[in-house]
Amino acid sequence: MNSLLSIENISKGFSSAGRRISALDNVSLTIAAGETLGLVGASGSGKSTLSRILLRLLSSDAGSIRFDGEDWLRLKGAALRAKRARMQMVFQDPLAAFNPLASVGSVLDDPLRIHGVVAKDRRADEIVTLLERVGLTADHAARPVRALSGGQRQRVAIARAIATRPSLLVLDEAVTALDVTVRGRILELLVDLQKREGIACLFISHDLAVVHAVSHRIAVMDAGRIVESGPAAAVVAAPRSEAARALVAAVPRLVTEPS
Numbered sequence: 001m002n003s004l005l006s007i008e009n010i011s012k013g014f015s016s017a018g019r020r021i022s023a024l025d026n027v028s029l030t031i032a033a034g035e036t037l038g039l040v041g042a043s044g045s046g047k048s049t050l051s052r053i054l055l056r057l058l059s060s061d062a063g064s065i066r067f068d069g070e071d072w073l074r075l076k077g078a079a080l081r082a083k084r085a086r087m088q089m090v091f092q093d094p095l096a097a098f099n100p101l102a103s104v105g106s107v108l109d110d111p112l113r114i115h116g117v118v119a120k121d122r123r124a125d126e127i128v129t130l131l132e133r134v135g136l137t138a139d140h141a142a143r144p145v146r147a148l149s150g151g152q153r154q155r156v157a158i159a160r161a162i163a164t165r166p167s168l169l170v171l172d173e174a175v176t177a178l179d180v181t182v183r184g185r186i187l188e189l190l191v192d193l194q195k196r197e198g199i200a201c202l203f204i205s206h207d208l209a210v211v212h213a214v215s216h217r218i219a220v221m222d223a224g225r226i227v228e229s230g231p232a233a234a235v236v237a238a239p240r241s242e243a244a245r246a247l248v249a250a251v252p253r254l255v256t257e258p259s
């Protein structure tokens, strides 16, 4: 299969208090163009380590990653910067890293300018288009980021991530900090974006219900390994691994039978 992203046998160990911890042990997974893969696992299963390696914040001990036809872990300099535009990330509170006084407009202007997405005189219009694509309006551009609600902030983060016209979004616990209603709306937005625009997503979360809501396929991590993967409905309805069964059991029942 011609994958957009192909992670092959990635391993990573850490030394901690004289002990060797295997955070990732031969992890392999693929994502096709336009597909959403949910990566789910309990705390400590290795999800953040994998997303940090994908982000190139951390090096792997072994394995390779191909993205969009390139050897992703070997890309450097201008070639890496150009390709970064095609793989964008959304975190739990990505805007926490920004100057809280910055306006929404300037947060969205940065990637447009840095990656030269549109001509200078088209950037203001592009910002409005981006805001509308994530369910906000032109009025939001002038507001400081700190004046936004958590849900609005995450919409801005998604707008920023799609500004460079990526083919893959990596979302790491992107809705974890939001309350349930807002979380549902952001998940709807992500599904909508994926359907309308065909952006592929790697959706990482400890919460199986959240992953199930957005993913075509689900891969389950446990102690640094992928222990199960398959179509989302099948993994949830008939989990085969102990780790997947524990995650299913942890999902609160939405409908309870009256006794």
Ligand SMILES: Nc1ncnc2c1ncn2[C@@H]1O[C@H](COP(=O)(O)OP(=O)(O)OP(=O)(O)O)[C@@H](O)[C@H]1O
Pocket (backbone or CB within 6 Å): 014, 015, 016, 021, 022, 023, 041, 042, 043, 044, 045, 046, 047, 048, 049, 050, 206
């Ligand atoms: N810098 C580090 N030094 C030592 N051990 C680490 C380091 N980073 C991660 N680990 C260990 O690697 C394992 C995987 O951690 P990781 O943070 O990737 O899991 P996770 O699934 O993302 O968990 P969480 O959802 O709690 O963030 C854990 O045992 C963790 O303690």
